[in-house]
Amino acid sequence: MKKTLLIIAIFIATGIAAQTKYQTGMQKAFNLWEQGKMTEASQLFERISKAEPTKWMPAYYAATVETLTSFGLKDEAVLTAKLTKAQEFLDVAKANSENNPEILIAQAFLNLGYIAFDGQKYGMTLSGQNNQLYAKALQIAPENPRVILAQAEWNMGSAKFFGKSTAPYCAQIEKAIELSKKEKIESEFYPKFMLKRAEEVLQQCKG
Amino acid sequence: MKHILFILLTFCQISLFAQTTISGKVTDAKNNPINGANVYLDGTYDGTSTNDKGEFSFSTSEKGTQTLVISFVSFETYINTADVASLKNLKIKLRDDVNSLDAVVINAGTFEAGEKAKVTVLKPLDIVTTASAMGDVMGALQTLPGTSTVDEDGRLFVRGGEAEETQIFIDGIRVFTPYTPSAQNTPSRGRFSPFLFKGISFSTGGYSAEYGQALSSVLQLNTIDKPEEEKTDLSFMTLGLGVGNTQIWNNNSFSINTSYINLAPYQEAFPDRNTYTKPVQSLNGEMVFRHEFKDNSLLKMYGAFSYTSFDVIQDDINFEDGLRFGLKNRNLYFNTSYKNKFANNWRLETGFSFANDHSNIKIIDDSVTDIENSMHFKIKLKKAFSNRFKISFGSEYFITDFNEDYTTESNKKYNLNFNNNIFASFAETDIFFSKNLAAKVGIRAENSELLNEFTLSPRASLAYKASKNSQFSLAYGQFYQNPKNEYLKFNQDFKAENTSHLIANYQTTKQGQIFRIEAYLKDYKNLVKYNDEYPIFDSNFNNNGSGFAKGIDVFWRQNGKIKNTDYWVSYSFLDTERDYKNYPTAATPNFASKHNLSVVAKHWVEDWKSQIGFSYNFASGRNYTNPNESGFLNKKTKNYNSLSLNWAYLIDQQKILYFSVNNVLGNKNIFGYNYKNTANANGNFDRQAIIPSADRFFFVGFFWTISDNKKTNQLDNL
Numbered sequence: 029m030k031k032t033l034l035i036i037a038i039f040i041a042t043g044i045a046a047q048t049k050y051q052t053g054m055q056k057a058f059n060l061w062e063q064g065k066m067t068e069a070s071q072l073f074e075r076i077s078k079a080e081p082t083k084w085m086p087a088y089y090a091a092t093v094e095t096l097t098s099f100g101l102k103d104e105a106v107l108t109a110k111l112t113k114a115q116e117f118l119d120v121a122k123a124n125s126e127n128n129p130e131i132l133i134a135q136a137f138l139n140l141g142y143i144a145f146d147g148q149k150y151g152m153t154l155s156g157q158n159n160q161l162y163a164k165a166l167q168i169a170p171e172n173p174r175v176i177l178a179q180a181e182w183n184m185g186s187a188k189f190f191g192k193s194t195a196p197y198c199a200q201i202e203k204a205i206e207l208s209k210k211e212k213i214e215s216e217f218y219p220k221f222m223l224k225r226a227e228e229v230l231q232q233c234k235g
Numbered sequence: 236m237k238h239i240l241f242i243l244l245t246f247c248q249i250s251l252f253a254q255t256t257i258s259g260k261v262t263d264a265k266n267n268p269i270n271g272a273n274v275y276l277d278g279t280y281d282g283t284s285t286n287d288k289g290e291f292s293f294s295t296s297e298k299g300t301q302t303l304v305i306s307f308v309s310f311e312t313y314i315n316t317a318d319v320a321s322l323k324n325l326k327i328k329l330r331d332d333v334n335s336l337d338a339v340v341i342n343a344g345t346f347e348a349g350e351k352a353k354v355t356v357l358k359p360l361d362i363v364t365t366a367s368a369m370g371d372v373m374g375a376l377q378t379l380p381g382t383s384t385v386d387e388d389g390r391l392f393v394r395g396g397e398a399e400e401t402q403i404f405i406d407g408i409r410v411f412t413p414y415t416p417s418a419q420n421t422p423s424r425g426r427f428s429p430f431l432f433k434g435i436s437f438s439t440g441g442y443s444a445e446y447g448q449a450l451s452s453v454l455q456l457n458t459i460d461k462p463e464e465e466k467t468d469l470s471f472m473t474l475g476l477g478v479g480n481t482q483i484w485n486n487n488s489f490s491i492n493t494s495y496i497n498l499a500p501y502q503e504a505f506p507d508r509n510t511y512t513k514p515v516q517s518l519n520g521e522m523v524f525r526h527e528f529k530d531n532s533l534l535k536m537y538g539a540f541s542y543t544s545f546d547v548i549q550d551d552i553n554f555e556d557g558l559r560f561g562l563k564n565r566n567l568y569f570n571t572s573y574k575n576k577f578a579n580n581w582r583l584e585t586g587f588s589f590a591n592d593h594s595n596i597k598i599i600d601d602s603v604t605d606i607e608n609s610m611h612f613k614i615k616l617k618k619a620f621s622n623r624f625k626i627s628f629g630s631e632y633f634i635t636d637f638n639e640d641y642t643t644e645s646n647k648k649y650n651l652n653f654n655n656n657i658f659a660s661f662a663e664t665d666i667f668f669s670k671n672l673a674a675k676v677g678i679r680a681e682n683s684e685l686l687n688e689f690t691l692s693p694r695a696s697l698a699y700k701a702s703k704n705s706q707f708s709l710a711y712g713q714f715y716q717n718p719k720n721e722y723l724k725f726n727q728d729f730k731a732e733n734t735s736h737l738i739a740n741y742q743t744t745k746q747g748q749i750f751r752i753e754a755y756l757k758d759y760k761n762l763v764k765y766n767d768e769y770p771i772f773d774s775n776f777n778n779n780g781s782g783f784a785k786g787i788d789v790f791w792r793q794n795g796k797i798k799n800t801d802y803w804v805s806y807s808f809l810d811t812e813r814d815y816k817n818y819p820t821a822a823t824p825n826f827a828s829k830h831n832l833s834v835v836a837k838h839w840v841e842d843w844k845s846q847i848g849f850s851y852n853f854a855s856g857r858n859y860t861n862p863n864e865s866g867f868l869n870k871k872t873k874n875y876n877s878l879s880l881n882w883a884y885l886i887d888q889q890k891i892l893y894f895s896v897n898n899v900l901g902n903k904n905i906f907g908y909n910y911k912n913t914a915n916a917n918g919n920f921d922r923q924a925i926i927p928s929a930d931r932f933f934f935v936g937f938f939w940t941i942s943d944n945k946k947t948n949q950l951d952n953l
Contacts, residue, residue: 053280068284071273074306075282078275102746105337109309148358148794148801153433156463159942190844190887 050080054217057089066097077120084125085217091117092134098141111141130219132165133178140182158182173208173221176200181229198233201226258292259325261285261305261313264669269329272307276319295319309335311622331670333622338670339700343710343740343753344441346379346790348434356749356792362429365835366879366895367850369934372435373414373425376454377852378833380753380788380805381439384854384875385826386927387906389422390414393439394757395784395811395827396451396734399719403454404446406535406572409633411590411609415517416564418509418547420906421928426541426566428492428521430468430479433459439788440736440755441710444661444677444694445615448633450716450734450759458523458537462488464942470494472936473501486527493520507929510557513546532575539568546597552911552923554599561597566590582617584629600644607720610634628662637720649772651724655717656684663694671700683717686729690715705743712736718763726776733760748793757784762815782813782821802836822868823858825907828875830855846883852876859907862920876902889940897932904930 053076060069073090080086094114101107118138121131136158142150143158162179169175180200187194208221257276261269268289275282281295295301303322305313310329315322331338348357361368361375368374373391376382383392390398403413405427417423436455438446446453462481470477475496482489499514519541526534546561572586588611596603615629635655642648663677679692696710715731717723735758742751762780770776792803809829814821823829830853837848856871864870881895898904906925914920 049280067271071271071282071284074273075275075280078304079278079280081278103337104746105309105335108336109332113308149355153459153463156466160463186888190885192887 050076050083051216053079054086057086058217061093066093069093070097074117077117081120082124084121084128084131087117087120087124088131088134088219091115091121091138095134095138095141099144101145104145107141107145111138114138114141127164127168129165129169129172129175132161132168133175136161136165136178136182171207173204173211173226174219176204176207177221177226177229180204180233184229184233194233198230201230201233205230254294254296255298255319255322256292256294257281257303257319257322257325259290259322259327261289261291261307261327261329263310264328264331266328269307269310272305272310272329274303274305277302277304277314305329309337333667333670333673335670337703338667339673339698339706341665341673341675341696341698341708342742343696343698343708343738344736344755345436345438347436356790357435364837364846364848364881364883365850366848366881367833367835367852367877367897369424369895369897369932370429371424372427372429372432372456375429376435376437378803378805378835378850379437379439380790380807380831381452382807383809383826383828383831384852384877385906386422386875386877386904387420387925388826389417389424391452391454392826393452394755394786394788394807395782395809395813395824396757397824397826400449400451400716401454402446402449402452403456405456405537405570405588406458406586407445407455407584407615408570408572408586408588408613409448409611410568410570410588411607411611411635412566412568412592415541416543416562416594418545418560418562418928419549419558420925426519426539426568427456428479428494428519431458431490431492431521431523431537432456440757441694441696441712441738443675444663444679444692445627445629447659447661447679447681447692447714448657448716450714450732451757458535459490459525460533460535461525461527462490467941468492469939469941470936471939473934474498488525489522491520491522494518501933505929505931505933508550508926509928510548511545512548513544513561515543515545517541517543528575530575530577532573534573535571537568537570537572539566541566550923552909552921559597559599561595563595564593566592580619582619583615584617585614587612602642604640606638608634608636623667625665626663627665628660630658630660633657633659635720637724639724651772653685653723653727655720655723657717658682658684673698681715681731683731685723685727686717686731688730690731690733704745705741708738708740708742710736710738710740722763722765722770722776725770725772725774729763729776730761730778732762732778734758747795749790751788751790753788755784755786755788759783759813759815762813764815765817767817780813780815780818782811782815784809784811784827786810799839799841800836801838802834804835805831805833807831819867825858825868828854828857844885846885848881848883849878851878857907860910861908861922862910872905872907875904875906876900877904878902889942891938893934893936893938895934897934898927898930901930 057069057072060072070090070093073086077086077090091114094110098107098110115138118135125131139154139158143154162182165175166179180197184194184197205226208223261272263269269285270287272285274285274291276295276297279297281293283291283293285291297319299318300316301319302314302316305327307329309332311332313327313329346356348355357375362372363370365375365378376391381394385392391401392398393401403410413426414423415426434457438453442453462483465483466481468479475494477494479492496517497514502511502514521539524536542565544563548557548559551558568590570588574584576582590609592607594605611633613631615627617627619625638652640650659679659681661677661679665675667673674697677694681690692713692715694712698706698708700706714734717731718729737756738753740753759782761778762782763776763778764780765774765776767774786807786809789806794801809827811827812821812823832853833850835850837846839846854875856874858868859870859872860868861870877898878900879897880899884892886892904927908922908924910920910922
């Protein structure tokens with residue numbers, strides 16, 4: 029009896045150890061991200077994604093970091109190379125988790141990378157795509173604060189451009205902040221709501 | 236029991252300590268270290284990034300054969316499968332990714348528009364926001380170098396070639412009657428709405444072996460693969476109305492664009508020099524259906540219908556009561572294309588098109604009925620052996636069935652008809668020797684049933700990237716085209732007309748700016764000659780004509796250096812002479828001008844939510860024959876000048892108000908002279924200037940897009 033228990037215990041321990049590998053890896057990548065070591069963080073996410081080919085989160089984060097670091101680039105060759113790479117990761121994430129609202133808004137964010145770089149060249153097709161992506165994400169997850177915030181921010185941009193009132197979007201941002209406080213995240217490493225950022229956006233909206 | 240535990244523990248210990256170190260150095264092709272490359276064993280957590288010396292070292296507990304992966308942005312990913320123990324002190328050179336944006340591009344002769352293009356010359360919006368273009372694809376292309384301003388015609392005249400020398404393709408399949416018909420000296424427009432296309436590639440010479448039956452130029456229009464949004468577009472214009480709609484469901488989408496144009500109110504308000512007994516009316520409809528299959532292959536069906544009618548009396552020195560020209564034209568075009576990827580990097584593209592063009596023409600009291608049925612079938616296969624080596628090959632078949640019934644005033648009837656069928660095959664290879672050197676070599680074979688002639692056209696181009704921002708290209712090719720319908724209907728004992736192109740190009744690009752200069756030499760052979768004033772059924776035809784065109788095209792575009800301003804300048808120098816048609820000697824034809832200049836600028840005014848733009852076109856004088864003096868094409872008209880303005884006001888995201896005026900300064904442009912057939916009492920021939928039907932042209936439009944996307948644009952859903 030004791031023998032069996034022990035063997036089971038060992039098995040469990042090994043099992044836990046294997047799981048921890050993913051957890052430590054992800055944790056390490058987030059730490060690198062926090063330290064501003066974006067390349068290392070993105071590369072670690074890339075490695076985890078290759079080692080865990082059925083999980084969507086490592087690929088999703090690899091794409092997000094690549095996209096994030098493409099903003100402000102001046103060289104179109106580097107920009108497209110980075111965003112093409114980000115797109116490959118996002119496609120992996122999509123294949124592992126269909127109709128995931130987090131991935132949908134990550135796609136819209138990636139498109140924004142192109143639009144921000146050259147609105148005339150990319151805006152015509154990609155802004156339509158973004159409208160569609162936000163609408164779809166909201167349909168799937170009407171109470172997801174990240175989706176609401178991302179969409180409000182997107183709409184706020186165009187409202188500002190056309191000199192229209194941003195008031196309805198401020199309300200949406202407030203709603204997102206409200207919802208984020210109630211939100212219960214069950215799976216580990218699931219994308220978090222960036223409260224600080226939301227408050228900044230709210231400030232911009234009201235200002 | 237204790238033993239087992241001990242053994243187990245020891246085993247674990249061993250496995251912990253039995254680590255292998257993997258190390259090496261990563262450089263680019265020139266041995267420069269690559270900092271920050273991602274190095275890892277595929278499918279494991281073991282890996283690291285290279286340091287600033289390009290070095291890496293990490294340990295792994297993996298055993299046996301593993302796959303080492305090294306990836307870095309804008310390099311090809313390195314993959315090495317080997318025993319982990321052997322992965323030590325590696326020296327790895329990463330190869331440049333030739334697909335990246337900064338790799339060399341084979342571009343001699345070609346202008347690309349659209350976001351897929353590596354170097355964009357025109358952006359999709361330019362077609363609708365260029366002042367002189369008036370929403371016409373062809374109009375926007377006429378601001379690029381290599382084109383001549385032939386304002387009384389409106390079609391594309393490229394590098395000393397006639398308008399018929401340019402072929403137009405939609406999704407790789409030929410369009411047979413791309414222009415709307417128009418009265419004499421009134422510009423015609425392209426039949427397509429610019430909103431259905433995502434990319435345009437305009438080649439002014441040296442194009443791929445995939446394209447034939449074009450002596451001068453090829454224009455490729457690619458329809459949108461997948462529309463993103465359901466929407467309705469409404470346009471209210473001084474000239475008519477337009478409605479468009481896009482629907483998306485499952486893997487299908489359907490877009491339709493229709494317009495009705497009636498020039499009567501406009502001509503009432505701004506009468507021109509013609510007398511319209513029936514004003515210009517046209518009804519146009521275009522639709523695209525797209526279906527994406529489960530295997531990601533794509534089927535597109537494009538259909539267009541247009542109907543144009545008018546009846547006009549134009550002043551003519553040879554006809555006291557003016558020259559009557561009446562036209563009813565209906566045109567049906569259908570184009571289906573299918574593309575699929577299969578097996579190991581194979582790609583299949585196939586399609587067919589069908590065109591039916593039916594015209595009833597009245598010239599004075601003669602009447603002409605032209606019916607042209609044409610088809611094009613094409614299949615193309617492409618295989619990528621690697622990023623650096625690709626081949627493509629295919630075959631196509633063109634069918635043209637032309638029929639003309641001519642009824643004279645005295646009720647004499649003539650019938651003219653011919654079948655012009657051509658079979659062609661082509662093969663081409665794309666080779667990247669490195670990120671800086673690439674070549675494309677191809678050959679095209681054509682067999683014309685009508686002329687009973689077989690032709691072979693070799694094509695080659697080479698591009699070399701000299702520095703980060705600049706590159707040189709060279710292109711050479713032979714091009715054949717059957718004589719135009721106007722001749723074939725009277726005589727079929729011809730050879731194909733021929734040109735050769737030699738092109739040298741230099742291009743330098745930076746963020747927001749592009750400069751290119753291109754020199755070319757074209758040699759024409761086997762051009763059609765005839766002996767009458769106009770080709771008629773008993774003219775003597777031969778193929779003994781020849782000619783040349785040489786010149787320099789310069790293009791400069793800059794965006795954003797001047798705040799909120801985007802502008803481009805095109806200049807073309809053209810030196811050309813031809814001995815063809817009924818020319819007694821070689822001369823510069825009347826459609827060619829030596830100097831052409833276009834300046835287009837757009838400025839965004841934030842406070843007014845407006846884009847204000849202008850375009851200025853200049854063309855030096857064109858030849859005409861003055862029969863009062865000796866010689867042929869012995870005189871030149873004065874220079875052509877036209878300044879156009881436009882103003883687009885964005886009322887909101889979805890409503891745009893648009894104004895434009897062509898030739899705002901009202902320059903009296905002259906395209907040539909029409910001389911009286913008989914001399915006057917003093918023995919001189921009187922003349923009449925060929926001028927546009929109106930000096931200025933005004934356009935006001937209101938464009939409203941209603942997005943069906945209720946979620947995004949209803950602000951009050953909170």
